[in-house]
Amino acid sequence: MKHRSLLIPALLSGTLLSSVQAATVPDSATLADDQTFTYRVMDEFSSFDPQVVEGVVGAEVVRDMFEGLYNQDAEGKNVPGVALSHTVSDDNMTYTFTLRDNAKWSDGKPVTAGDFVYAWQRAVDPELASPYAWYMELMSIENASAIIAGDKPNTDLGVSAPDDHTLVVQLSQPLPYFDKMVSHATTFPAPKWAIDAHGKEWTRPENIVSNGAYVLTEHVLKERSVRKRNPMYWDNDNTVIEKVVTLNIGDEAQGLTRYRAGEVDKTEIPAGQYPTLKDEFPDEAYALPRLCNYYFTFNVASGPEAFKDARVRQALSYAIDRSVITDAVLQGGQFPAFTFTPGATANFEVPEVEYATMTQAERDAKAKELLTEAGYGEGGETLSFNYLYNTSETHQQVAIVATQMWKQKLGVDVTLENQEWKVFLETRGNQNFDMARGAWCGDYNEASTFLDLLTTPSGYNDGKYSNAKVDSLMTEAKSSQDTTPLYAEVEKILADEMPVVPIYHYSTNIMLDSAIQGWPINNVEQTWYSKDLYKVAQ
Missing domain, CATH: 3.90.76.10 (Dipeptide-binding Protein; Domain 1)
Structure with a gap:
């Protein structure tokens, strides 16, 4: 051969x-x-x-x-x-x-x-x-x-x-x-x-x-x-x-305190503190684009009946003002997300999805309209569900802000639940949740590392979303010489059906x-x- x-x-x-293989010391x-x-x-x-x-x-x-x-x-x-x-x-x-x-x-x-x-x-x-x-x-x-x-x-x-x-x-x-x-x-x-x-x-x-x-x-x-x-x-x-020593420090603020004391060489920056820390430590505070997304996933298999309705899923997505989360809560160079795949992904052209072109006021109005059509909100049934996330101050802040937006704009009642990482993984993997935090960092630098997650057979498709057209497009992409139109079509399907709610694309915020x-x-x-x-x- x-x-x-x-x-x-x-x-x-x-x-x-x-x-190229080891430390290069000048x-x-x-x-x-x-x-x-x-x-x-x-x-x-x-x-x-x-x-x-x-x-x-x-x-x-x-x-x-x-x-x-x-x-x-x-x-x-x-x-x-x-x-x-x-x-x-x-x-x-x-x-x-x-x-x-x-x-x-x-x-x-x-x-x-x-x-x-x-x-x-x-x-x-x-x-x-x-x-x-x-x-x-x-x-x-x-x-x-x-x-x-x-x-x-x-x-x-x-x-x-x-x-x-x-x-x-x-x-x-x-x-x-x-x-x-x-x-x-x-x-x-x-x-x-x-x-x-x-x-x-x-x-x-x-x-x-x-x-x-x-x-x-x-x-x-x-x-x-x-x-x-x-x-x-x-x-x-x-x-x-x-x-190399790793120290388990569950609280981000405590991690920063121990960094300041010289006990650790690297720690994550707590939400909202990057601008201040960058002024104080200009050579040690970093905000770097990262090949990761942050999203909420709906359990469409065994979660609330309401989540089987794409209008409900769209309404919850539209009502989130992503710029508030990235610019007011996180403040670390994160990017509001309207597609599942980050724009930093190699050879990926971010497609124009309709709700990304709206103003937030237009998205809010459409969210109320969609939820009402589905029989919830004003004049209908009160939508309520649990949101699961793994224990972290940042995840908690994002959850609180999102649930407040849903409550104020749509009258939705959400109960927050947090679990430590290993328990969270098991709970989410067993579909014992209504909505759960999700995040994915690319296993390799190509859009399929993200989009394959939402195919029917994916082991990390914890919400059990299934769409034959998405499966077919992703299969075709594996041997295609031009994946751009295929990935664009997948992203548009995801925007229409909203099995997950893209929140933001990561920036690595660390003190080093x-x-x-x-x-x-x-x-x-x-x-x-x-x-x-x-x-x-x-």
């Missing part, structure tokens, strides 16, 4: 590999004696297992401890991880990755193509019930769908290892952005021998075996975790940060100690690795 080579650009020697910089990076996380991690983890902060930790085929550089482009390069067959259905021969696990065993085969088969195995099994299906890997459905054994997955340093992936259909998807945690290798020996406890610090730049050395539930440099990592000589250098501020996915950072003396 003919293949065309797709080498990662400019990676032809060990020197060049090091320059000659003029004076490194701090203590190379410890400490940062705040809001919730306990869902898991340290790459095939099980979900959530942004969990993925950040797993990226430090495990390394997949490719990593991302400071601009968000692919650079070698365990794989040095890949080739693609002429029909775009077979990807062959060449793995480096110096990658090792933390116990000294070599990282092989078989470790990827095992991990990918594990990810689609119904027995594991990975919350990201659907991601492997999205990758169009041959037989993934049938395996996830329980119709074929996981050994039938289209991935094989002809030898220790060659990984072959067979697709069920061409996927132009397939190589962008292999820097995601679910695709990282897994150590079968450690999992066989320890079962679900294999990720405990005393049991875990990892192949990334760091190893987990301490984990105190809901309090702290520590990871230290992995001396077996292939590029350990070019890693600078010695130790000026001593920490190497942060990828130009990567809209905000994919960062501790191995790329370093700490200067102050």
Whole structure:
């Protein structure tokens, strides 16, 4: 079978590999004696297992401890991880990755193509019930769908290892952005021998075996975790940060207080405080565009009967003044959202949807009209429901403002309910909610990472919205040379049916100690690795 080579650009020697793979310290910089990076996380991690983890902060930790085929550089482009390069067959259905021969696990065993085969088969195995099994299906890997459905054994997955340093992936259909998807945690290798020996406890610090730049050395539930440099990592000589500490601090204001006290090097900025903090700390307060959306999702399957009416869903969406949330509440450079896909997404042209062109007064008037037509509001039944969000001061503020708008404009009664992250994920995933907070950060930089969430088979379609036309358009987009009209049509359908309410597109609002250098501020996915950072003396 003919293949065309797709080498990662400019990676032809060990020197060049090091320059893009690890911390690049200028000659003029004076490194701090203590190379410890400490940062705040809001919730306990869902898991340290790459095939099980979900959530942004969990993925950040797993990226430090495990390394997949490719990593991302400071601009968000692919650079070698365990794989040095890949080739693609002429029909775009077979990807062959060449793995480096110096990658090792933390116990000294070599990282092989078989470790990827095992991990990918594990990810689609119904027995594991990975919350990201659907991601492997999205990758169009041959037989993934049938395996996830329980119709074929996981050994039938289209991935094989002809030898220790060659990984072959067979697709069920061409996927132009397939190589962008292999820097995601679910695709990282897994150590079968450690999992066989320890079962679900294999990720405990005393049991875990990892192949990334760091190893987990301490984990105190809901309090702290520590990871230290992995001396077996292939590029350990070019890693600078010695130790990474996460502190669980649920309250954003407390996180800021501890940042001011010098106890953490990074924390999120509380809602509304970015302008003040930017004046006070011009070199440490950041508001960076980020490939994430914030939305409310309707449970259209088992939620209130009213939510089955698109007019009700539209009314609730129209009545939210998004600019109040972004400009008065958050004040951190967020963008009011009228489409599900952020405008910062690569090669995505934001389509014009009708309600985005209205003034807020026009949207409010239309919201009352729609709700009345549906039999609620003035002269009709009072609409009431519960809104679920995960515990956070910012999420609470957004929820309060939105529910006040609904009450004042439409007479809607909403009961707020919050849960800690892991419980929230389970509750939402089991459809035990009326309306719930949703947010999604792109797994790769292409519009499908957002729009696929609202297809019928998506594992993260927690509201269980289903539209055959959306499914068909998204399937067509996977092999289309021009996805713009397809994605535009999907967004217009979503605006008409409103299965979710887009609220805003994210900006990363963080306080980052000026001593920490190497942060990828130009990567809209905000994919960062501790191995790329370093700490200067102050």
